[in-house]
Amino acid sequence: MKQxxxxxxxxxxxxxxxxxxxxxxxxxVFHLSFIEWRDMKTLNDFEERVIDTIASIDGPVFLLGWxxxxxxxxxxxSSYREKIKGFILIGATSRFTTGDNYSFGWDPRMVERMKKxxxxxxxxxxxxxxxxxxxxxxxxxxFYHQFITTxxxxxxxxxxxxxxxxxxxxxxxxxxxxLDQIETPILLIHxxxxxxxxxxxxxxxxxxxxxxxxxxxxxxxxxxPFFTKPQECVQLIKTFIQKxxxxx
Numbered sequence: 001m002k003q004x005x006x007x008x009x010x011x012x013x014x015x016x017x018x019x020x021x022x023x024x025x026x027x028x029v030f031h032l033s034f035i036e037w038r039d040m041k042t043l044n045d046f047e048e049r050v051i052d053t054i055a056s057i058d059g060p061v062f063l064l065g066w067x068x069x070x071x072x073x074x075x076x077x078s079s080y081r082e083k084i085k086g087f088i089l090i091g092a093t094s095r096f097t098t099g100d101n102y103s104f105g106w107d108p109r110m111v112e113r114m115k116k117x118x119x120x121x122x123x124x125x126x127x128x129x130x131x132x133x134x135x136x137x138x139x140x141x142x143f144y145h146q147f148i149t150t151x152x153x154x155x156x157x158x159x160x161x162x163x164x165x166x167x168x169x170x171x172x173x174x175x176x177x178x179l180d181q182i183e184t185p186i187l188l189i190h191x192x193x194x195x196x197x198x199x200x201x202x203x204x205x206x207x208x209x210x211x212x213x214x215x216x217x218x219x220x221x222x223x224x225p226f227f228t229k230p231q232e233c234v235q236l237i238k239t240f241i242q243k244x245x246x247x248x
Contacts, residue, residue, distance in 0.1 A: 009069025017154035021230035093201040133223040135193035183211035191221030
């Protein structure tokens with residue numbers, strides 16, 4: 001049987017190498033493709049990059065979306081109902097900011113403030129964001145330091161304009177109304193201590209879906225559980241995809 005295709009969508013300000021702990025174990029079982037968010041010019045570029053990648057792949061695909069990547073995955077589901085066989089959403093959200101009847105996100109003013117800070121001091125803004133992805137326990141175990149080392153050696157970096165487009169995407173995108181149309185199987189993996197996208201954001205997705213979703217909470221983890229608890233995440237991902245792929 002051919003290896004299932006897994007397309008991996010990172011979060012804001014992130015690159016393929018953030019997924020480093022997953023790449024080797026997952027590539028033994030799946031054919032991996034990676035999306036990058038560098039050099040964005042318009043909000044539409046996000047969807048177009050994913051659409052182009054999906055179109056270039058022969059056969060069914062699974063999408064692994066983390067953070068901003070989860071929002072994007074949910075946005076695309078209705079267009080690719082036949083081709084997308086399942087979603088793995090990590091640190092997921094259907095709306096990044098708080099709003100009418102929705103309190104599981106950032107106050108939009110915080111994102112606007114972050115945009116201003118980014119234009120004044122890109123490195124400092126990114127570093128603060130990276131640090132917020134880790135729980136206190138994970139920082140004590142040295143994971144934040146390990147992540148910064150990975151970034152310094154592996155990341156290419158992005159320009160301020162492109163990063164601002166990403167923050168605008170997080171400010172404007174709201175896919176809550178699409179959730180009840182989604183019947184594609186979904187695996188939600190969320191760190192209990194996630195300060196970027198609270199755990200309630202995943203619970204909201206599960207409760208409002210048209211189909212079924214499994215939610216797995218990673219104890220003690222923040223916004224990047226696959227970096228700090230990779231074995232647990234790899235096992236969940238493999239089990240989910242193999243079940244859906246073989247079932248199909």
